[in-house]
Amino acid sequence: MEMQEMKELAEVNGTLEERTVNKGEEECAGGGAQGKLEPPKPSRAISSFFGECGGSVAPLVQGPLGWGGVVPLDPMEYNPSKSSYHPVQDACWGHGQRVPYLAVARTFERIEEVSARLKNIETLSNLFRSVVALSPSDILPCIYLCLNRLGPAYKGLELGIGETILMKAVAQATGRQLDQIKAEAQEKGDLGLVAESSRSNQRTMFTPPKLSAAGVFSKLQEIARMTGSASMNKKIDIIKGLFVACRHSEARYITRSLGGKLRIGLAEQSVLSAIAHAVSLTPPGQGFPPEVLDAGQSKSAEARKAWLEEQTQILKQTFCELPSYDIIVPILLEHGVESLPQHCKITPGIPLKPMLAQPTKGIGEVLKRFEEAAFTCEYKYDGERAQIHILENGDVHIYSRNQEDNTSKYPDIISRIPKVKKDSVQSCILDAEAVAWDPEKRQIQPFQILTTRKRKDVEAAEIKVQVCLYAFDILYLNGESLVKEPFSRRRQLLHESFVETEGEFLFATSMDTCSLDEISEFLDQSIKDSCEGLMVKTLEVDATYEIAKRSHKWLKLKKDYLEGVGDTLDLVVIGAYLGKGKRVGMYGGFLLACYDEESEEYQSICKIGTGFTEESLEKHYSFLKDHVLEKPRPYYRWDSSTEPNHWLAAVQVWEVKCADLSISPVHKAAIGLVDEEKGISLRFPRFLRVRDDKKPEEATTSSQVAHGLYRRQQQIQNQQLVEKAEEEEDFY
Structure with missing residues (x-):
């Protein structure tokens, strides 16, 4: 400036x-x-x-x-x-x-x-x-x-500011050379710390106005909304303006915010808890000065803790059903926590985080878990989760499992919804799977075919990959939430409200049975029909829809589950080893990591070198060579014995299968969760496919590795009952 x-x-x-x-x-x-x-x-x-x-x-x-x-x-x-x-x-x-x-x-x-x-x-x-x-x-x-x-x-409002642009803005705002900024960032491993030290050493003749939280947030939104050929220079100007006004640690956190990672170990669960505690202890709307500064002051420590936990659960459940701070926070300020359920309900147009299934290792485990409950088996389709919202005004929106708006990606689905819904349907929310479909052969195509489809702003006339929508649940219908209804009732309403059209809109193929032989035959048939396996769901008892939860009410049963670990893992590539022999000139192996939500770090879990074709290795090398780092990120956790030839930016998620999991003195996955000093590693990992539909932060978490996979494996091996630690875990 x-x-x-x-x-x-x-x-x-x-x-x-x-x-x-x-x-x-x-x-x-x-x-x-x-x-x-x-x-x-x-x-x-x-x-x-x-x-x-x-x-x-x-x-x-x-x-x-x-x-x-x-x-x-x-x-x-x-x-x-x-x-x-x-x-x-x-x-x-x-x-x-x-x-x-x-x-x-x-x-x-x-x-x-x-x-x-x-x-x-x-x-x-x-x-x-x-x-x-x-x-x-x-x-x-x-x-x-x-x-x-x-x-x-x-x-869909995201910053998307690259590290190079941030370095340029820091250099210009602080009067330093770009090479100096790059070298110091390489040394410290944190551009935020470089920005902070650069700003603190800078002297100006006049003191710029001090930054407010609302002002910074407004500028970040302004940056994200900018588009066009000249937008990058405008973004840099705004960023420079922010840096010039920074004091002390402000530059550190503004830089990290712009880069997309705060790296302070603050998960959304903790933020929700903090909000609930704040409005419970210091109720809003009191005027000033407030009469009540600590509403829990008169309670015993135990009673205070229980009360705050109860308030937190109300907010978290409300957020599951209406995941929008824009709507919840004003209501929270006006009515308080306890009134949230009356004012905040499931609303078409606001996507929900989906219910997810727990993995199983065999049909015997399914029968044991559901021995006293009626259940159904459905085909598990290999596609992309699609949450269909039909609004009262006739608008149709489609959302991904991560609540991203995919409406412009599927104009073909949008156009067919009015044809397949019955006149009685005024508004609803469907849970479904969008699957690649071959209209000539009248059969499902592999997931990889679906990934070749354009992601945004698709024109119907340009569509080359056809999709069929397989609907398997209905969460809301004509003003009524159905998530507390048993699955048998939801399924009935789904079938009564929509009509099937081959190759366009179908209900999930299902069979109600408790016969081991019939389940086995149905599993085999699902594989022949180009599906991944089966989803097994309770019908009446404990059969509600658990928003944002990975629940034992739904179980995944895949063909390859019958041997080895009961689920695949979605892992992030953080390093690569140079190939030898036939793999010279490309990468021959890779270092993979899971994601720890609490510490916001990637923890190494295995090296992998199997499951690849020569063609796939060439594609991986072509993509990953553009993401090589000079040194590992500070939020990578690894052992020196596993150091790769090339460190890679955490940009891609791979689906991986393994024989089993074991305690490891080398790898850092889930360290401290099962063993105080050791992590967990995969034995005989095998590459399955790239998960383009997942961001690195949506990879398998350390908690899922420890509780959902390792401990389950141990319990099955020891013929033990499922322990409390393996109970349903929050998805978000």
């Missing part, structure tokens, strides 16, 4: 200060434009840079400086992890003022320093308590900043 522009920006925001101003006064949140919430009237485009707060953030009005007129803390002294936290007195901004972004950054620092999940939930909830008490309209941008998201997944 040029000196004249900096001066104008500072003058407009009322923050023209010499660098010799007292440090405490300079960094008090109430001292700058972001502390005073009257938006400035810009004289130039750049002057409005810090005044915008985005359409979703209502402007605040100036109020008292703090509790009883006390000046708020210096943001650098802000500590949301302190014991006996006071949401007003311990805040670093006053009532009616914008939440300083530095308060969010200081919270991230505390969370990054501590690995204890419960303590981090408490720390984050303290920040949220202050926001609710002092600046409630800032709570939504603060939540999204903690999740490192710009909105609901189905809106």
